[in-house]
Amino acid sequence: MDIRVRQSSLVEQTVDLIVVDLFQGVKEPSGATGAVDRALDGAISAVIASGDFAGKAGETTLLYTRGAIPAPRVLVVGLGDPGKLTIHAARAAAATAARKARELGARSVATIVHGVGALEPAVAAGALVEGTRLGLYRFEGYRSKPPKDWKPSPETMTIVEMAADRLPAIEVGVARGEAVAAGVLLARDLVNTPANLMTPTIVAERADALARATGLSFEALGRAECKALGMGIFMAVAEESEQEPKLIILGHNAERDDLPTLVLVGKGVTFDSGGISIKPGEEMWRMKGDMAGAAAVIAALGIAARLSLPLRVIGLAPCAENLPGGRAQKPGDVFRGMKGKTMEVISTDAEGRMLLADALAYAARYNPTAVVDIATLTGAQAVAFGPQAAAVFANNDDLAAKLLAAADASGDRLWRLPLFDEYADAIKSQVADVKNSGGRTSGIGSSAKFIEHFTEGYPWAHIDMASMAMLDEDKPAQPKGATGYGVRLFTTFLEAWSK
Numbered sequence: 001m002d003i004r005v006r007q008s009s010l011v012e013q014t015v016d017l018i019v020v021d022l023f024q025g026v027k028e029p030s031g032a033t034g035a036v037d038r039a040l041d042g043a044i045s046a047v048i049a050s051g052d053f054a055g056k057a058g059e060t061t062l063l064y065t066r067g068a069i070p071a072p073r074v075l076v077v078g079l080g081d082p083g084k085l086t087i088h089a090a091r092a093a094a095a096t097a098a099r100k101a102r103e104l105g106a107r108s109v110a111t112i113v114h115g116v117g118a119l120e121p122a123v124a125a126g127a128l129v130e131g132t133r134l135g136l137y138r139f140e141g142y143r144s145k146p147p148k149d150w151k152p153s154p155e156t157m158t159i160v161e162m163a164a165d166r167l168p169a170i171e172v173g174v175a176r177g178e179a180v181a182a183g184v185l186l187a188r189d190l191v192n193t194p195a196n197l198m199t200p201t202i203v204a205e206r207a208d209a210l211a212r213a214t215g216l217s218f219e220a221l222g223r224a225e226c227k228a229l230g231m232g233i234f235m236a237v238a239e240e241s242e243q244e245p246k247l248i249i250l251g252h253n254a255e256r257d258d259l260p261t262l263v264l265v266g267k268g269v270t271f272d273s274g275g276i277s278i279k280p281g282e283e284m285w286r287m288k289g290d291m292a293g294a295a296a297v298i299a300a301l302g303i304a305a306r307l308s309l310p311l312r313v314i315g316l317a318p319c320a321e322n323l324p325g326g327r328a329q330k331p332g333d334v335f336r337g338m339k340g341k342t343m344e345v346i347s348t349d350a351e352g353r354m355l356l357a358d359a360l361a362y363a364a365r366y367n368p369t370a371v372v373d374i375a376t377l378t379g380a381q382a383v384a385f386g387p388q389a390a391a392v393f394a395n396n397d398d399l400a401a402k403l404l405a406a407a408d409a410s411g412d413r414l415w416r417l418p419l420f421d422e423y424a425d426a427i428k429s430q431v432a433d434v435k436n437s438g439g440r441t442s443g444i445g446s447s448a449k450f451i452e453h454f455t456e457g458y459p460w461a462h463i464d465m466a467s468m469a470m471l472d473e474d475k476p477a478q479p480k481g482a483t484g485y486g487v488r489l490f491t492t493f494l495e496a497w498s499k
């Protein structure tokens, strides 16, 4: 779908569908909604007066214009309580409207910028573009025929604004929204794609393509290179797979060591069977999404480049498949990591932290200002939080505060948990520096403690997003399936760091 901005009046647009909005409790619409209402001889006011439509968030009503204006249909979308309008509500309203437009079979849509009076115009316009693209997203998959109820998305959406002085800000917001939405959609595609078609090599190819399109630097280290670097812990996970593991390295302003350096590290287990400590079969298919951290990091790097953020940003995505077999790592095995630290395997299913261990050692070479890792790491996180928030751990309060602020602003929710010293007791090994599982007690805390063990003195935060990668519930801006969680969080975090 093509999104464009036009200075004009909404009622004049010759399109299949016009979208306006209404705050809850408003009896007489004003602004563009008011102009449409007048052109329709009070049809919107009449629906409100009838009590059939109140402007609640998520509510919509459809009117037929019967020749009163060039567009045959008007969709009114509710914005909820006017005192409580957030960017999240504006994004959701845009998503609801876009999906409704598709359901109606509209090819061309004209819309106002939802909440443009209440929010800053750039913010509101960004939310409109994000909501539209995120809401219309679907993973087309590999069916030989489209499903029966399949409808194409609209071809064009024209954002219409009368006030000339708002247009520059709206253009800025649209450009940011496009960059962010492209990133979220990329991450969703990477996660939704089945593991046989999203191997470490393919993830690397996708990262390379993104780098070429955006000007990022790209490198991917294979098995031989990682072994030569001494990454024995990462390599232990990859050992049994026929698929070549990849340490993907993306860089934005990679040579600019005069700039603050942020390193993002994402777990990229393209399929997690559990290995020798094999998982139960029923829900195992979900583990195609065990590279959602890597997807978020790759997508965030693309956005950093598209927005030309004045930072040096490095994205590390260690990618491997975790499979059982004759060469696979076994419980009790001991491996040595890149910086010489050793680790005992208790469960081969605690593989994500093993990838992160060597990637976090590698991160030190950039002399980072801060390092943030993100991973679908523990079932315990999912049990504790459900699909409401990811958990964040940090060895630095300022870094934690910045991430929590970015979470609030972006809608990718985070909740901070402690890195108690005592969690280290659970992962003490008899034969190595540390063991990779502390058992069932404090499953999140001890996994974070394990990862902390492999950090190299820099400010560091760890995000466990196990419950957020793929959702079964359909939400306006987040259709069922891969969410793209983390992309907007990282974008907002990096932007705030740029100021």
Ligand code: BES
Residues within 6 Å of the ligand: 272, 274, 290, 347, 349, 350, 351, 352, 376, 377, 378, 379, 380, 382, 436, 437, 438, 439, 443, 466, 467
């Ligand atoms: N990838 C899983 C965690 C996960 C679970 C992600 C559910 C998304 C949804 C991870 O590699 C894992 O298997 N963790 C184990 C660790 C345990 C063996 C110490 C877990 O949490 O059970």
Ligand code: MN
Residues within 6 Å of the ligand: 272, 274, 348, 349, 350, 351, 352
């Ligand atoms: Mn696992």
Ligand code: ZN
Residues within 6 Å of the ligand: 269, 272, 290, 349, 351, 352, 376, 377
């Ligand atoms: Zn895993």
